[in-house]
Amino acid sequence: MSAKFKSFMAALAAAAGIAASPSPGDAQSPAADQAAWAAACTDWDEWDKPAPPYRIHGNSYYVGTCGIAAILVVGDGGLLLFDSGTEAGSEVVTANIAALGYSISDVKALFVSHDHFDHVGGMARMQQLSGATVYAGWGASAVIRSGEADPRDPQAGMHPPMAPVASVRSVRDGEAASMFGIDLQAIATPGHTPGAMSWSWQSCDGDDCATIVYADSLSPVSRDDYRFSDHPDYLAAYRAGLAKLGSLECDIVLTPHPSASDMRKRMLSKQGLRSSDGCKAYAKSIGKRLDKRLAKERK
Ligand SMILES: [Zn+2]
Numbered sequence: 026m027s028a029k030f031k032s033f034m035a036a037l038a039a040a041a042g043i044a045a046s047p048s049p050g051d052a053q054s055p056a057a058d059q060a061a062w063a064a065a066c067t068d069w070d071e072w073d074k075p076a077p078p079y080r081i082h083g084n085s086y087y088v089g090t091c092g093i094a095a096i097l098v099v100g101d102g103g104l105l106l107f108d109s110g111t112e113a114g115s116e117v118v119t120a121n122i123a124a125l126g127y128s129i130s131d132v133k134a135l136f137v138s139h140d141h142f143d144h145v146g147g148m149a150r151m152q153q154l155s156g157a158t159v160y161a162g163w164g165a166s167a168v169i170r171s172g173e174a175d176p177r178d179p180q181a182g183m184h185p186p187m188a189p190v191a192s193v194r195s196v197r198d199g200e201a202a203s204m205f206g207i208d209l210q211a212i213a214t215p216g217h218t219p220g221a222m223s224w225s226w227q228s229c230d231g232d233d234c235a236t237i238v239y240a241d242s243l244s245p246v247s248r249d250d251y252r253f254s255d256h257p258d259y260l261a262a263y264r265a266g267l268a269k270l271g272s273l274e275c276d277i278v279l280t281p282h283p284s285a286s287d288m289r290k291r292m293l294s295k296q297g298l299r300s301s302d303g304c305k306a307y308a309k310s311i312g313k314r315l316d317k318r319l320a321k322e323r324k
Contacts, residue, residue: 059292066091068284072143073113078121081298082235082277083228084207088121090114093143094283096239097122098226100205103133106151107224107239108144108281112188115147119154129154134204137161138241138281139221140168140175142187149188159193162213165220166195177219177259179247196222214270216263216315217242223270228277235276238304242281243267243311245318253315254322263315271308278303 058079066076070091078088081096089095089110095118096107104127109115119129132155137145140161148169152159161169168175172187198213212223221241228237243266245253253260277298280286286307291298300306 059297062087063289063292066289068289069282070284072111073117075117075120078125081228081279082237083230083233085226085228085237086125087279087283088118088125089283090117092282094239094279094281094288095121096237096279097125097127097132098207098228099127100133100207103205104131105134105136105204105207105209106132106155106157107136108138109135109147109151111143111146112150113147114143115150118147118151130156132157135159136224137165137169137222138224138239139218140165140178140187141180141218142184144242144281145169146187149190152190152192157192159190160196160211161193162211162215162220162222163195163197164215165218165222166193168218168220169193175219179245179251179253180218181248183248212238212266212269212273213262214241214243214266215259216266216311217244217246219259221266223266225273225275235299236274237277237279238270238273238275239279239281240270240286240304240307242285243270243308244285245311245315252322254319260319264312267308267312267315271305273304275304276301278307280307 061077062079072090072092074091076091078086080086084099086097088097093110093114094108095110098105110118122129135151135157148159159169169190170193172189174181196211201210207226210225212225214221214223223238223240225236225238228235278286
């Protein structure tokens with residue numbers, strides 16, 4: 026564990042004053058919640074379309090829209106929120122947190138998957154509403170602070186700027202921390218953007234514990250004049266991140282675009298969201314997309 030990250034967390038816990046544990050909302054059974062979500066949304070649905078919140082497992086909830094994920098983890102004395110959705114989508118996320126019986130003011134830490142407006146365009150609003158610190162990958166934190174794209178981003182210049190975020194802390198690959206009783210790990214998975222992070226934590230329902238991995242988008246998408254093959258170091262880091270992701274302990278994989286890891290299909294399947302090879306399968310599918318993209322660049 027990095028001492029630096031650990032000290033951030035200690036400072037955060039002290040600043041937060043550790044309120045009493047938020048009381049659980051009147052959640053239905055996970056199966057009923059998930060059926061309601063699957064009925065309200067389609068695969069690759071619209072980014073800002075409201076979706077009902079549902080319990081993923083234990084203390085972890087999906088509070089995003091139909092098309093963009095946001096994950097709420099209920100810790101001991103504080104909530105953690107991963108991603109905000111777009112600026113408009115963040116209003117859906119806030120409403121979903123309220124529907125679960127919590128408040129955005131209970132959110133004590135905010136986390137970034139990758140620095141694009143569809144996932145964190147609402148982060149400035151969430152930060153203002155909660156007063157929480159935003160944690161982002163080392164290479165993404167400058168983007169979150171300024172709202173301006175990283176020039177190394179394969180999609181730089183394609184997206185509108187985002188509202189700048191006031192309180193951002195950089196996190197490095199492999200850093201781990203216990204935050205409000207949640208053991209959290211940061212896994213750098215660059216590729217879609219240089220500073221992209223995947224996040225992993227344990228979620229328990231009594232004795233039934235599951236390792237949840239919120240794996241970043243990782244799709245090899247770019248503006249027209251960008252070639253991944255022109256950036257060998259970037260490509261090597263991309264491959265290394267995929268290899269790491271594929272070898273993680275991972276009971277439930279979730280992704281910023283839920284359909285990138287077939288969330289709805291899994292919810293509707295007999296097996297449900299849980300799968301011992303979810304991260305492996307996801308990393309493999311992205312690796313194939315990257316191979317295809319590189320083959321296309323050679324033509
Ligand atoms: Zn993106």
